[in-house]
Amino acid sequence: MLRHAGILSLIYLCLVVQSSLVADLPELGRPFLPAVTLVLIVAWSNPAAGIFWSGFLGSVLDCISADRLGVQLGLATILALGLQLLKPLWRSCHALPLAAMALVICAFWRLLSQMTHAVLNGRIVDPHLVLKSAVRDATSTGIVAVVVFIIGFGLLGNILRSRNEIAAPRRRVGMAVR
C-alpha cells in the first residue's frame, strides 16, 4: 500500500510541476519529468503494477496535453512493456549506463509521440526531421536525466545490490534448512 501511495504521489507531483512550471519554459528547455517518472515507476514496482501506473501516467498526460485521448496512454504502456524487458539488465548496470538508458528512453518517447501524432493527423512526415528533432529535444532535456540518474540510480543501485546480498544468504540458509 505504501509503495502504491508513493507512486501515486510521485505521479501527481510530476504532473502538477509539468503543467504549472514547465509549461512556461521554452520547448527546448522542458525537462524530462514524465519520462523519468515512468522509469522510476517501473523500477519501483512489480511488472503488472508498473505497467498499470505507467498507463495511468500516460492517460493523465493526455488530459493535460489536450491532444487525442488515448495516445499517450498507449505510448506509455508500450514504453513500460519495453522497460520491463530491460529491467533485469539494470541490476548489473552502473549508474552511467542507466543514465544513458534514460536518455534513450526520452528520445524514443519523443520520437514515438511525434510520429504517432503525425500519422493520426494524416500528415506526411520526414523521418529524418522527426528523428533530428526528437534527438535534439531528448538531448536538451535528457542532460538533466543523466545528472539525476547518476545520483538517483547510483543510490538506488547500491540499495538494490545490498538487498540482493542480504537476500542471497537467506536463500542459502533456507535451502540448507530444507
Added chain:
Amino acid sequence: MSTASGFMACVLLLVSVGMYFAPDGVKDRVRSTVTDSLRPGQMAVRQTAKSFRENMAAWATKSTRSQTREIDQLHDQLRLEQSRQAALQIQLARLTDMQLREMSTPEPLRSLPRLTSSSLIDAAVLGEAVAESWRAGKLLNRGDANGVRESSLVVQSRHPLVDLGRDGELSPEDALLLGRCVIGKIERVGRWTSTFILLTDSEYRGRAQLVHQTESGFVFGAKGILKGQGTSKCRLEGIGTSDAVAIGDAVYTTNRDGLQGTPLYYGRVIEATLGVDDKEWKVLVDPVPIPRDLDSVQVLRTAINTERLAAGS
C-alpha cells in the same frame, strides 16, 4: 514477463483505443475532472516557486546591503587608522624638534615649567531623550532654590550635550576629539553639562594648517581657518594664492592648538580651485567621518599650569 503484466498491458491498450474513439462530450468531462484535480497542486507549486524567488531576491539584496555596509565601515576604519598614523609621525617629528631645542637652551630656562597645560578627559554624549529631560529639569529633583539648576545658556541651546561642565574644568572652545582627530569643540559650558558643535556645523571655526606629505616626510604648509558649512564638507579659508595646495593634503590644527604641541587631524583636502580673479584658494576639506551613534568623546582641556604659578611666586 508474467501473464499478469501481459494481461494488464492488453487491457490498457484497449482502454487507449477506447479513449481515442470516445465521443467529444466524454473526453471533455474526463479532461475537466483531471484538470480540476490538478489545480490545488498547481497553485501550491506556483506559490512555492514565487516565494522561493522572492526570498532569493530578498537574500541577495540583504547580502549586498550588508556587504556594502561592511565595506563602508572598513573604509571608515582605514581612514581613521591612516590619520592616526599620520598624527603619530607628526608627533615624532615634533618631539625630535623639541629635543633639539632643549639641547640648545641654557640650563636655567630649561627648568621652567610651561604656563598652560593640556589634558584629555573622557565625556559621554547625552542621548536626545536624556538631553531633553535634562533641559526640562526633569532629571534634577531639586530646583532653583537649592542652586542646582543647569545654566540657562546650556538649557536654551539646541546643540547636543556632553556630561561635563564646570565641574570637569571645561572651557568654551575646548576641542572635541575622537581618537586623535578633531570632530568639534565645546560651545557653552554649564555647571554639569556643556553643549558642543561639530566640525560640519555652520558655526564651527578653527585654526588649521595644511600638511603636505613628501618623500622625505611631512612638510607643514599654509595656515588658515577651517569653517563648517552645515554640510558634510568643510571649507578652509585664508590660504593665499602664493601658497601650495594639493588634493590629498592633510589638514591639522596649528602647532599651538594641539595636544601638548602636537597638531591634531581635521581631515583631507578633496578640492582646491583658484579662479582668475580669486585672492585666495577655495579649498574643500573632507572631515573625519563621525559615527551616527556617537556616545563618547574626549575633550582637550587647556588650563593654567599650577606648577608654573608656584615657580613664579
